[in-house]
Amino acid sequence: MIPLAFDYARPDTLDDAIALLAEKGEDASVLAGGHSLIPVMKVRLGAPEFLIDIGRLPELSYIRLDEAAGEVAIGAGTKHRDVVNSELLAAEVPLLPAVARTVGDPQIRARGTLGGTLAHADPAADLPAAVLALDGTVVLQGPRGKRSVPIGEFYTGVFTSVREPDELIVEIRIPRCGDRGWAYEKFTRRSNDWGIVGVAVSGDRIGLVNMGSTALRATATEQALAEGRPIAEAAALAAEGTEPPSDTHGTPEYRTHLVQVLTRRALETAHGQR
Amino acid sequence: MKVEITVNGEATSADVEPRQLLAHYVRDTVGLKATNIGCDTTSCGACTVLLDGEAVKSCTVLSVQADQQSVTTMEGLDGAADGRPEHPVTAAFHAEHGLQCGFCTPGMVMSAVSLINHDDELDERKVREGLEGNLCRCTGYHNIVRAVLVAAGKDPDAAQQAEAESDALRTAPGFSRGEGA
Ligand SMILES: Cc1cc2nc3c(=O)[nH]c(=O)nc-3n(C[C@H](O)[C@H](O)[C@H](O)COP(=O)(O)OP(=O)(O)OC[C@H]3O[C@@H](n4cnc5c(N)ncnc54)[C@H](O)[C@@H]3O)c2cc1C
Ligand code: FES
Ligand code: FES
Numbered sequence: 535m536i537p538l539a540f541d542y543a544r545p546d547t548l549d550d551a552i553a554l555l556a557e558k559g560e561d562a563s564v565l566a567g568g569h570s571l572i573p574v575m576k577v578r579l580g581a582p583e584f585l586i587d588i589g590r591l592p593e594l595s596y597i598r599l600d601e602a603a604g605e606v607a608i609g610a611g612t613k614h615r616d617v618v619n620s621e622l623l624a625a626e627v628p629l630l631p632a633v634a635r636t637v638g639d640p641q642i643r644a645r646g647t648l649g650g651t652l653a654h655a656d657p658a659a660d661l662p663a664a665v666l667a668l669d670g671t672v673v674l675q676g677p678r679g680k681r682s683v684p685i686g687e688f689y690t691g692v693f694t695s696v697r698e699p700d701e702l703i704v705e706i707r708i709p710r711c712g713d714r715g716w717a718y719e720k721f722t723r724r725s726n727d728w729g730i731v732g733v734a735v736s737g738d739r740i741g742l743v744n745m746g747s748t749a750l751r752a753t754a755t756e757q758a759l760a761e762g763r764p765i766a767e768a769a770a771l772a773a774e775g776t777e778p779p780s781d782t783h784g785t786p787e788y789r790t791h792l793v794q795v796l797t798r799r800a801l802e803t804a805h806g807q808r
Numbered sequence: 809m810k811v812e813i814t815v816n817g818e819a820t821s822a823d824v825e826p827r828q829l830l831a832h833y834v835r836d837t838v839g840l841k842a843t844n845i846g847c848d849t850t851s852c853g854a855c856t857v858l859l860d861g862e863a864v865k866s867c868t869v870l871s872v873q874a875d876q877q878s879v880t881t882m883e884g885l886d887g888a889a890d891g892r893p894e895h896p897v898t899a900a901f902h903a904e905h906g907l908q909c910g911f912c913t914p915g916m917v918m919s920a921v922s923l924i925n926h927d928d929e930l931d932e933r934k935v936r937e938g939l940e941g942n943l944c945r946c947t948g949y950h951n952i953v954r955a956v957l958v959a960a961g962k963d964p965d966a967a968q969q970a971e972a973e974s975d976a977l978r979t980a981p982g983f984s985r986g987e988g989a
Contacts, residue, residue, distance in 0.1 A: 535848050536829065538827070540826055544873075568870065576848070587872070589873060629988075639940040640940065642850065715988065717988025803988035
């Protein structure tokens with residue numbers, strides 16, 4: 535399977551990439567790791583006329599601690615593999631590398647990027663729900679400058695977000711977690727599958743994978759925890775307000791059951807009760 | 809579009825369409841046929857090559873993305889070009905009978921090379937998890953795992969004994985893989 539023909543450029547700097555994206559407009563797509571975009575182009579569900587390759591920009595690949603802001607800052611082009619192997623992230627926001635380790639397989643993690651998976655906006659992806667549980671912020675940059683969008687306000691639907699076509703995700707910022715408990719529960723049938731359902735917990739914030747058209751928070755469960763109700767009772771509310779999809783892996787009813795079980799397990803782990 | 813890619817240590821260059829996949833560059837443009845295309849959907853790993861030392865699935869990389877970088881295929885391993893298993897990984901696949909039909913083998917071997925290069929404390933579980941992106945329809949993986957352990961300088965019997973006796977979670981890999989603290 536070969537994509538439809540397109541033109542390709544690999545700018546040397548971020549500024550050049552942003553300028554080129556503005557010039558080419560909606561006919562262009564940026565290419566990061568290519569591990570969502572190339573498969574889509576190979577089956578010809580997508581056919582951008584121009585690819586702007588940002589996958590090798592050193593400016594977008596870093597993991598830093600911003601002590602003043604109390605946050606870690608991760609360049610959008612950082613590969614899943616580098617997230618998995620980062621000692622800084624393991625110390626400051628341990629949920630993130632643990633979730634990244636469940637994405638695809640080693641070859642996929644060697645190519646796919648954090649910015650790419652957040653931009654792609656697939657509700658079945660693992661990392662958007664993790665960033666949601668971690669209360670992260672997406673930093674966008676375009677011809678009109680930079681802006682920051684809390685992850686909770688970023689997604690608008692399946693494969694859509696508030697990102698304008700001429701904007702790039704340049705950075706992801708995540709508040710330091712201290713010693714807050716965390717857990718990730720991902721349910722799959724075969725080892726490197728996408729999650730049928732996933733539940734990411736950081737303290738009392740809960741992000742859900744594949745339970746609706748975007749990554750979602752389990753707000754009813756969070757509320758119940760805030761009221762001091764026991765984990766089992768709170769977890770039973772995890773599907774409230776969700777619209778789980780139906781596919782070959784499971785019905786909405788199945789996912790509704792699964793999310794409660796996984797939320798209970800994740801909360802018990804995060805709260806040291808397992 | 810002109811690309812320059814070092815393949816198995818030799819400079820290669822060609823005028824390719826941007827849509828050309830790296831798997832096709834290696835097989836058709838350069839003419840090295842060890843690298844196989846199985847699923848063509850990023851699942852099976854038969855097309856795995858090293859790109860600047862990292863195992864990647866060459867059916868999901870464009871040749872233009874690999875411009876100015878270096879690729880290693882199974883032909884690039886010692887002795888492989890003349891069919892002699894001399895490289896530690898190919899030698900171990902040979903000795904431990906780590907293949908049957910051989911279709912998955914070039915990708916499996918390149919994943920194993922990358923795994924061994926990145927971790928000198930491999931055990932059975934790490935090998936199984938590290939080969940997650942490579943499917944084999946013949947062997948049942950058992951001898952492949954042994955081969956990789958041998959190539960990594962481990963005693964496969966001892967490693968498998970340790971795994972059997974470990975208190976590692978007894979869930980099948982892939983089912984709910986909860987982790988946390
Ligand atoms: C077989 C397979 C299994 C997978 N399994 C999983 C899994 O289990 N869990 C999971 O979460 N993911 C999985 N993935 C997806 C993988 O994580 C992708 O790498 C990721 O979703 C996309 O990242 P990328 O860098 O490859 O993005 P690309 O494919 O390069 O881009 C994806 C989209 O985002 C846009 N984009 C990329 N970067 C930016 C940016 N900085 N700013 C603005 N827009 C941008 C592109 O234009 C494109 O529309 C799998 C992929 C494959 C092929
Ligand atoms: S052919 Fe590339 S992963 Fe199967
Ligand atoms: S030996 Fe036949 S597919 Fe692995």
